[in-house]
Amino acid sequence: MPHSVVLSRNEKWRINRNIFVLGFAFMIHFTAFHGAANLQSSVNSDAGAGTFTLATIYFSLILSNILLPAIIIKWLGCKWAVSVSFLAYMPFIAAQFYPRLYTLVPAGMMVGFGGGPLWCAKCTYLSVIAEPYAKLSGVPAEVLVVRFFGLFFMFYQMAQIWGNLVSSAILSSSLGDVVTAANETLTSTAAPFLTNVTASPTVEFGSNCGVNFCSSSASHENTNLVPPSPLKIQVIAGVYLTCMASAVVLVAVGVDSLTRYTSGRKTACHGKSGLQLLAVTLRQLRHKYQLLLLPVIGYIGAEQAFMAADFTQAFVGCAYGINNIGFVMICFGVWNALAAPVAGAVVKLTGRYPVMVTALILNLGLLTALLHWRPNPDQWMVFYLLAAVWGAADAVWLVQINALSGILFPGDEEAAYSNFRLWEATGSVLSYGTAPYLCVRTRLYILIGFLLVGFTGYTIIELMEYRVKKAHHLERNFELVEKKEQEG
Numbered sequence: 001m002p003h004s005v006v007l008s009r010n011e012k013w014r015i016n017r018n019i020f021v022l023g024f025a026f027m028i029h030f031t032a033f034h035g036a037a038n039l040q041s042s043v044n045s046d047a048g049a050g051t052f053t054l055a056t057i058y059f060s061l062i063l064s065n066i067l068l069p070a071i072i073i074k075w076l077g078c079k080w081a082v083s084v085s086f087l088a089y090m091p092f093i094a095a096q097f098y099p100r101l102y103t104l105v106p107a108g109m110m111v112g113f114g115g116g117p118l119w120c121a122k123c124t125y126l127s128v129i130a131e132p133y134a135k136l137s138g139v140p141a142e143v144l145v146v147r148f149f150g151l152f153f154m155f156y157q158m159a160q161i162w163g164n165l166v167s168s169a170i171l172s173s174s175l176g177d178v179v180t181a182a183n184e185t186l187t188s189t190a191a192p193f194l195t196n197v198t199a200s201p202t203v204e205f206g207s208n209c210g211v212n213f214c215s216s217s218a219s220h221e222n223t224n225l226v227p228p229s230p231l232k233i234q235v236i237a238g239v240y241l242t243c244m245a246s247a248v249v250l251v252a253v254g255v256d257s258l259t260r261y262t263s264g265r266k267t268a269c270h271g272k273s274g275l276q277l278l279a280v281t282l283r284q285l286r287h288k289y290q291l292l293l294l295p296v297i298g299y300i301g302a303e304q305a306f307m308a309a310d311f312t313q314a315f316v317g318c319a320y321g322i323n324n325i326g327f328v329m330i331c332f333g334v335w336n337a338l339a340a341p342v343a344g345a346v347v348k349l350t351g352r353y354p355v356m357v358t359a360l361i362l363n364l365g366l367l368t369a370l371l372h373w374r375p376n377p378d379q380w381m382v383f384y385l386l387a388a389v390w391g392a393a394d395a396v397w398l399v400q401i402n403a404l405s406g407i408l409f410p411g412d413e414e415a416a417y418s419n420f421r422l423w424e425a426t427g428s429v430l431s432y433g434t435a436p437y438l439c440v441r442t443r444l445y446i447l448i449g450f451l452l453v454g455f456t457g458y459t460i461i462e463l464m465e466y467r468v469k470k471a472h473h474l475e476r477n478f479e480l481v482e483k484k485e486q487e488g
Contacts, residue, residue: 006376014256015133019148022082022125023155029086029247030156033111033242035163036093038329039236041215041309041435043227048215048436049101053108055432057092058301058425060112065421066278068113069120078128081121086248093244096237103321117139125258126152132261150341157340159331163240168326170236171228183209205319210375213314214439224321259298275329277418284415289408292461293401294423296454299447301427303363306447307390308331309432311370314440319375320383333386335391343396352400353462359396360455362389367448371441401458408461 037057040050073081088110094108130144137144227233284290312325320328347355366389373382402420409416427450434443 003229012133014134015129016256018129019126019151020155022122023152025082025086025247025250025255026122026152027155027159027162028243028250029089029165030159031163032243032342033089033163034160035167035236035326036096036240036324038164038308038312039322041313042225042322042325043233043270044099044104045225045227045313046472047101047214049099051215051432051435052090052101053104054305054309055429056105056108057111057115058305058428058432061115062112062422062425062429064113064116065120065355065418065425066116067275068116070277072117073121073124077259078121078125079251079255079259079463081117082125082255083248083251085114085118085121086244086251088118090241090244093237093240096240097234121124122152129146130262153340154337155338157333160336161330164329164333165325166239166326167236168323168330170232170239171323171326173232175229175232175235202268205374205376209318210315210373211371211444212439213318214311215313215436220393224318228322236478240353255442259411262423263337280415280424281418283308284409284412287409289464290416290419292457293405294419295450295457296397296401296418296431298430299425299454300401300426301424301429302431303390303397304394305428305431305435306443307394309435310440310443311386311390315370315375315386316383320377320380324380324383328383328387332387332394335388336395337391339392339395341401343399343443347400352404355396356400356455356458359393359400360451363397363451364395364448366393367444367451369401404458404461408465 015432037054040054042050042051072084076084091107092104095103127145127147130148133139133144134141151294221330312329316325316328342413343355366386369386375383402417405416405420431443438446
């Protein structure tokens with residue numbers, strides 16, 4: 001049994017260092033993963049390999065979340081579970097050197113299997129180290145957990161920015177493009193095969209891109225859809241692999257083991273594991289609130305998948321160019337990061353429902369705009385505007401429905417969050433899995449229907465909660481009046 005460490009004032013600095021190093025490692029690691037994932041549907045479009053790989057990731061993540069976290073963390077501890085889980089993501093990046101369906105799909109499964117233990121270990125680590133810090137600082141552990149998670153996600157959300165910046169910088173370069181002798185011009189027969197050549201003016205973007213895009217019959221006349229040179233993809237993959245290897249080393253060397261603070265304490269994931277967790281998760285579906293939440297949770301997974309697969313390929317890649325996908329996704333990431341804390345502050349002033357109605361209006365306006373807008377590279381500002389609105393709305397859905405899952409089921413948070421992860425991933429799997437077969441117009445109509453059904457379920461919950469609180473308030477007032485009469 002590890003001996004307990006005597007906590008000194010220096011220990012506060014050490015705990016803060018652990019949080020910073022862990023957050024920085026996640027930022028570097030997901031710089032690589034997000035950057036690669038955002039390009040899959042456009043770069044690996046043959047036979048829908050990219051979208052099938054993303055579907056595989058989320059399918060295996062469902063199984064991983066249920067079966068693996070407690071076992072892996074019990075064997076390795078939180079620190080080494082994070083390091084080993086980082087390693088599980090690396091085959092996905094390595095597969096980009098030889099992107100085929102039979103290399104990408106198994107690598108995607110590895111990502112999903114690593115994801116469950118990774119996120120559980122991170123949550124456990126931050127929750128546990130809040131306890132010794134609370135003893136040293138006098139601040140309640142519950143307050144510190146929120147603060148630590150906020151600091152961690154500040155780093156994590158920046159990964160979307162750096163990952164897309166790396167990919168866009170390399171894709172926009174002339175690396176791997178055909179170079180001719182000095183003062184010579186490219187022949188017209190060679191031009192269509194280059195990655196940085198502007199699409200031919202004869203291409204009708206409105207009729208082939210956006211809502212009219214069908215991946216099964218994508219127009220090959222549009223040079224925007226020609227994949228980048230293999231050298232560019234290999235350089236990107238090399239940079240991303242270096243990032244992931246650095247993240248593994250950072251955690252292994254720079255983060256203290258939890259045994260430093262947990263003498264005799266069990267540090268695995270709190271609560272049930274394996275089939276027990278699955279049973280608790282499914283039993284939770286007996287709650288009417290949980291059933292009413294399922295459509296909006298599924299919508300969150302589906303809209304994120306649509307953004308990553310369809311918006312990047314059918315709108316940005318098709319009309320604006322594959323090399324600009326990263327720049328547009330940076331805009332999404334920035335607004336996603338900014339909107340989360342702003343929405344939280346506004347909720348304190350207005351309550352939750354007005355903020356959720358605002359997110360509904362933003363999403364309906366966004367999806368309606370995608371149905372009617374015909375993308376054109378000359379309207380480049382529109383791509384960024386749409387990404388910004390999407391990022392802001394996504395942040396509200398994700399943060400508020402996550403919080404609501406904890407508020408509605410006090411004492412059953414584990415089952416509630418397990419259901420959130422399960423049905424969010426299910427929405428993503430269904431969206432990614434159907435992407436190669438359904439045209440964008442059909443998928444947008446399905447998404448709008450999903451959104452309306454989801455918001456209706458959420459609204460019913462708010463009405464039911466309002467009635468319960470109103471009845472309780474009237475009952476409480478009646479008790480107070482009766483007590484005063486008795487005293488009188």
